[in-house]
Amino acid sequence: MVVPIKPLELMNGEFEDFIGIWENFVPKFVCNKTIDYFDNILSENSSSHNQDIDIMEGTDQFSNKNLGRKDQSILLNFHNTDLTGELNQYLHACFLDYIQNYGQLADTAMMSTDLKLQKTLPGGGYHVWHCENSGYQMAQRVLVWAIYLNDMPDGEAETEFIYQKRRIKPTRGTCVIWPAAFTHVHRGNPVYTQDKYIL
Numbered sequence: 148m149v150v151p152i153k154p155l156e157l158m159n160g161e162f163e164d165f166i167g168i169w170e171n172f173v174p175k176f177v178c179n180k181t182i183d184y185f186d187n188i189l190s191e192n193s194s195s196h197n198q199d200i201d202i203m204e205g206t207d208q209f210s211n212k213n214l215g216r217k218d219q220s221i222l223l224n225f226h227n228t229d230l231t232g233e234l235n236q237y238l239h240a241c242f243l244d245y246i247q248n249y250g251q252l253a254d255t256a257m258m259s260t261d262l263k264l265q266k267t268l269p270g271g272g273y274h275v276w277h278c279e280n281s282g283y284q285m286a287q288r289v290l291v292w293a294i295y296l297n298d299m300p301d302g303e304a305e306t307e308f309i310y311q312k313r314r315i316k317p318t319r320g321t322c323v324i325w326p327a328a329f330t331h332v333h334r335g336n337p338v339y340t341q342d343k344y345i346l
Contacts, residue, residue: 152236158244164311166325167245173237173320178296181223181230182344185264188226189219217271217338223262223346231262234346238292241322245290257289267304267343273335276309279327288327295321296344303339308332317343 161168192202202219224231238259246252280288293306295317305314306323309332315323325331 152240158240160241160244160248162245162248164308164313165249165331166308166311166313166315166323167241167248168315169241169244169322171318171320172241172322173234173294173296175319177233177237178319178344181234181264181346182296184227184230185221185266185344188221189266216267216273217269218265218267218273220263220265223264224260234262234294238294238322241324242290242292245324252289255289259292262346265345267335267338267345269338269340269342272304272337272343274337276332276334278329278332281329285327290324291327291331292322292324294346295319295323296346297342299338299343300340303337304343305336307334307336309334317345 158169161170189202202221204219223234279291280286296319297317298319299305299317301316304317306317307314308325310330314336315321325333
């Protein structure tokens with residue numbers, strides 16, 4: 148079942164500080180299907196008989212290994228083109244709404260080549276302040292996007308922006324787009340009580 152995307156004029160994105168937020172935009176069943184797909188991969192790969200998909204493990208982030216990222220991820224576009232195509236429809240709709248609000252971007256050639264699907268366990272998170280185009284290999288990045296796949300309790304797992312003094316709470320199906328530059332330094336806050344899933 149494919150849910151039709153809203154026409155651009157009916158999009159209800161919230162725009163503040165160059166951060167675009169589309170709350171609960173990706174349907175619940177699409178989010179759940181994505182989570183189930185990933186959990187099945189993780190379960191199958193934990194078996195010694197099935198090591199078909201390379202799972203990326205979060206690197207050790209701190210000298211105290213107990214405070215490491217504790218995440219696992221795959222590049223979804225290499226493993227499930229149908230699900231990738233479905234999710235890209237929602238992302239593309241939000242992107243068009245974003246550039247309609249910030250028209251200068253309409254003349255900038257952009258593409259998003261990969262969909263990184265990530266699961267962060269309790270005790271984990273990427274807590275280092277960073278921006279997405281810091282460093283030579285990432286210098287071409289213009290925008291950042293994220294889609295939260297599940298709801299998280301208050302006070303955990305937010306995307307926090309240091310200069311904007313804002314925290315975005317993960318809610319299922321919410322898409323967020325923001326600039327990749329130093330103006331939008333951010334981090335992922337700690338996950339405490341349940342797994343967090345994000346694209």
